[in-house]
Amino acid sequence: MDNVSRYGYINAKLRARIGAITSSSLLDSMIKAVNLSEAVSLLAGTRYDALNTVYAQTADLQLVELELFKMEIDEHKEIINVLDAVPAAFVTTMLEKSEVENIKNALRLWYSADILHHGISYRSAYIYKDRIVNDIDWLKIINALSFEDVHSAFRHTVYEEVFSSYSEDRIAKEGLFDLEIDLDHFWFSRLFKALDHLNGADREVAHKIYFVDVDLKNIINLIRFGFFHDFTHEKLAHVFIAYGSLYETLKKKIMNQELTFDDARAIIKRKYPVVNDLLGQTEGQNNTHSQLAYGTVAMEKYLNERRRNEYARILSGDPFTIGTILSYLNLCRSTDNTIKAILSAKYYKWSEEQIRREMN
Numbered sequence: 001m002d003n004v005s006r007y008g009y010i011n012a013k014l015r016a017r018i019g020a021i022t023s024s025s026l027l028d029s030m031i032k033a034v035n036l037s038e039a040v041s042l043l044a045g046t047r048y049d050a051l052n053t054v055y056a057q058t059a060d061l062q063l064v065e066l067e068l069f070k071m072e073i074d075e076h077k078e079i080i081n082v083l084d085a086v087p088a089a090f091v092t093t094m095l096e097k098s099e100v101e102n103i104k105n106a107l108r109l110w111y112s113a114d115i116l117h118h119g120i121s122y123r124s125a126y127i128y129k130d131r132i133v134n135d136i137d138w139l140k141i142i143n144a145l146s147f148e149d150v151h152s153a154f155r156h157t158v159y160e161e162v163f164s165s166y167s168e169d170r171i172a173k174e175g176l177f178d179l180e181i182d183l184d185h186f187w188f189s190r191l192f193k194a195l196d197h198l199n200g201a202d203r204e205v206a207h208k209i210y211f212v213d214v215d216l217k218n219i220i221n222l223i224r225f226g227f228f229h230d231f232t233h234e235k236l237a238h239v240f241i242a243y244g245s246l247y248e249t250l251k252k253k254i255m256n257q258e259l260t261f262d263d264a265r266a267i268i269k270r271k272y273p274v275v276n277d278l279l280g281q282t283e284g285q286n287n288t289h290s291q292l293a294y295g296t297v298a299m300e301k302y303l304n305e306r307r308r309n310e311y312a313r314i315l316s317g318d319p320f321t322i323g324t325i326l327s328y329l330n331l332c333r334s335t336d337n338t339i340k341a342i343l344s345a346k347y348y349k350w351s352e353e354q355i356r357r358e359m360n
Contacts, residue, residue: 001084003201003320010082011324018315018328027338031355036346040064048339061343062126068336069128073098075332079325086197087322090206092133093187093194094329096158099132100187103159104180106141110150113142115172134158147171162186181239188214188241198322205323209310214244216303219275222250222264223295233257245271278302304334 026046033039043052054060054067076095080088106127112118120142129138140153147168154163162182171179195206221239225231231239237254240247249267253259269276278298311330314323338359345355 003199006084006087007320007322007324010079011319014079014324014328015315015319018324018331021331021335027335027342030339030342030346031352031359033346035349036343039343039346043339051339061347064343065340066126066128068340069098069102072333072336073128073132075329079329086199087202087325090194090198090202090322091325091329093190096133096190097187099134099136100183102128102132102138103136103141103183104176106138107150107176107179109142110144111171111176114145114147114168158190159183159186178238185241188243192243201318201320202322205314205321206326209307209326211244212306212310213303214241215246215271216275216299216306217241218244218246218250219268219272220296220299220303223279223299226254226259226264227261228293228296275299275302308334 024046026042026048029042030039033042040052040055043049048068048071050071051064051067055064073095076091076098080091080095083091109120109123109127112123113120124142127138127142134157136157136159137153141150144150144153147166151163151166154160162179165182166179191210195203195210198206218240221241222236225239226236233254237251240251240254246267250259250264253263253267265276265279268279279295307330311323311327314321315327317323341359342355345358350358
């Protein structure tokens with residue numbers, strides 16, 4: 001099947017939705033709302049109508065966020081159902097990112113109950129419990145009495161190899177950080193394998209997006225964990241995602257214990273001069289925590305801006321690639337996150353000025 005046949009119908013449909021989302025004044029109206037109730041009520045009659053219904057019935061923002069999570073899953077599945085095998089497999093792997101996040105949330109509940117001995121019964125209502133991609137017994141994880149019980153919930157799933165290298169003693173001693181990092185790395189490995197199976201035009205589009213994403217995430221991890229939290233060289237090397245153009249150079253420097261903040265900036269400058277400039281905007285503060293915290297926030301904002309620009313470029317190019325689908329899903333995720341941020345800000349009674357300042 002050629003790309004015109006593969007994407008003609010779904011991309012035309014998604015471009016219409018993209019136009020409707022980007023031209024909507026919904027987010028601006030929500031920011032201007034006088035309180036949380038008014039902000040939520042503005043969702044009535046929109047594609048987010050279900051959120052208004054949930055809030056009207058429960059007045060529970062966490063259940064509203066769970067409904068948003070359900071919408072994200074449904075958006076992916078709707079697209080998967082109209083694609084043929086290879087692009088459908090790629091979008092399915094993208095959806096596994098949501099599954100990994102749900103696994104982390106369920107693990108944290110088990111950890112709170114079994115390791116920390118905290119009450120969690122009320123929090124289990126906020127975990128998505130239906131099938132996402134793989135057949136996982138979510139209640140079995142939440143209600144597990146040991147890590148062996150948790151592990152058994154992932155037998156015969158793609159995640160078995162990740163969980164098989166952990167034990168309850170290790171998690172009790174070290175926490176969940178390494179396991180969560182391994183789950184992230186496992187997802188990236190599956191994503192790039194799926195990416196390699198895409199055809200030429202699709203592979204080129206996806207490659208540009210995800211290789212830059214990985215590079216910028218690795219830079220953020222370097223700043224956050226290498227310089228802010230001062231991880232050991234071995235632990236920092238483990239955090240890095242094993243893809244992108246910077247991984248090998250950064251890892252080699254770290255393992256040789258040769259990577260200073262200035263060295264890192266020199267490596268970054270060759271590929272991402274704008275990022276280097278961002279890291280230099282607080283020069284003179286001697287790499288204090290304040291400077292490093294600023295650098296992390298600035299990097300995350302730049303990553304989001306870079307994504308927006310790349311997806312806008314994709315939408316102005318060839319209309320018959322997987323790029324339109326990636327752009328649409330990214331726009332939905334970005335809009336969902338903005339809605340969550342606005343509702344949270346309204347809950348804490350932030351002013352319109354405060355919200356706009358934080359969102360810039």
